[in-house]
Amino acid sequence: MAETLGRQQPAQEADRPGSAADPTPGWRLWLPPGVESGVHAETPGDPSGLLHVGENWAVPRHRVVEHRHPGWEFYLQLHGGSSWRFAGRHLRLAPGWLVAVPPGLPHRTVPRPEGGVRQHFAYAAVDLRVLRARRPELAAAWTGAGVRVCADARAAAPALRAVVREVVGDLPFGAVARAAAVELLVVEVTRLLGPRATARRRLPGHPAVAHARRLLDEQYAAAWRLADLAAACALSRTRLAELFVAEVGQPPYAYLLERRVERAAELLATTGASVARIAAEVGFSSHTQLARAFRRRHGCPPTRWRHDAARR
Numbered sequence: 001m002a003e004t005l006g007r008q009q010p011a012q013e014a015d016r017p018g019s020a021a022d023p024t025p026g027w028r029l030w031l032p033p034g035v036e037s038g039v040h041a042e043t044p045g046d047p048s049g050l051l052h053v054g055e056n057w058a059v060p061r062h063r064v065v066e067h068r069h070p071g072w073e074f075y076l077q078l079h080g081g082s083s084w085r086f087a088g089r090h091l092r093l094a095p096g097w098l099v100a101v102p103p104g105l106p107h108r109t110v111p112r113p114e115g116g117v118r119q120h121f122a123y124a125a126v127d128l129r130v131l132r133a134r135r136p137e138l139a140a141a142w143t144g145a146g147v148r149v150c151a152d153a154r155a156a157a158p159a160l161r162a163v164v165r166e167v168v169g170d171l172p173f174g175a176v177a178r179a180a181a182v183e184l185l186v187v188e189v190t191r192l193l194g195p196r197a198t199a200r201r202r203l204p205g206h207p208a209v210a211h212a213r214r215l216l217d218e219q220y221a222a223a224w225r226l227a228d229l230a231a232a233c234a235l236s237r238t239r240l241a242e243l244f245v246a247e248v249g250q251p252p253y254a255y256l257l258e259r260r261v262e263r264a265a266e267l268l269a270t271t272g273a274s275v276a277r278i279a280a281e282v283g284f285s286s287h288t289q290l291a292r293a294f295r296r297r298h299g300c301p302p303t304r305w306r307h308d309a310a311r312r
Contacts, residue, residue, distance in 0.1 A: 035057065036058055037057045038056035039054055040054035048130070049126050049129075049131040049179075050126055050182050051126065055270070065108055066107065070103055070104070072128055074100050075121065075122075076154075080119035087105055087106055087107070096151065101147055102147065103145075122157065141190045154217075156185070159187075164270060165269075165270065212232070220256060220259040221282055224256060260283050264281075264290060269306065287302075290302060
């Protein structure tokens, strides 16, 4: 849902610094106007059914002009907030909100007041008519023309990022992986926005540990203290730490560091943001702290990881 999607014609070459060497055949990649970092990618047609995909970091007052899409678009607000108008309906999105916009529906952002925090969002548009041949049961869940909303949808973030990775990265078996990633994304958003099925646990586990892991997975950039995490789980610090180590195999802080390093590795491989900005984005106090944690986890500094990722 980048601003450039409101145009009737493709963006100019100046708007697409990566267009001369797009890694995935049939796809055009560029940085949308008004976006600080990230990527937008689109194609006239892909066997997976994917029409466009992106992950962007933008200023608080980033504006998206009115536009529409030929397929369903799934938009996830990861950080910051935005205000949207969907054919007369006004909706304010907070972090974790997912919106599904049906084909052909005009939508745009509503100007926000000065101030606020930077926005971070991801999105993908899928032609479910293409997907219907492979997964008719998934496509059948998306009849109707109304906007669908979920206020707690961070579980869809890994699937969205997987789709971005398979478009941006020049990886083996790209077409196969892209089709699989698109199907997984549609499964995830259908679970969140489609007919609800009762979830059943296959393995026993303490609910407080599951809640703590969700908090650390979804809010990895927050300045967590064990006392805050324990309070959120309604347990003492000692009891939560004991349960967490017994079930996960490591203390909560070590688990949190892994989540931050994993997210930093994704950003290093898929964006041009500086190491210092990425460190702040994922919750480290400095790029030096990130470098230490990154070396322990991956055996190399962040700059080397980015260099190697570019060559893969």
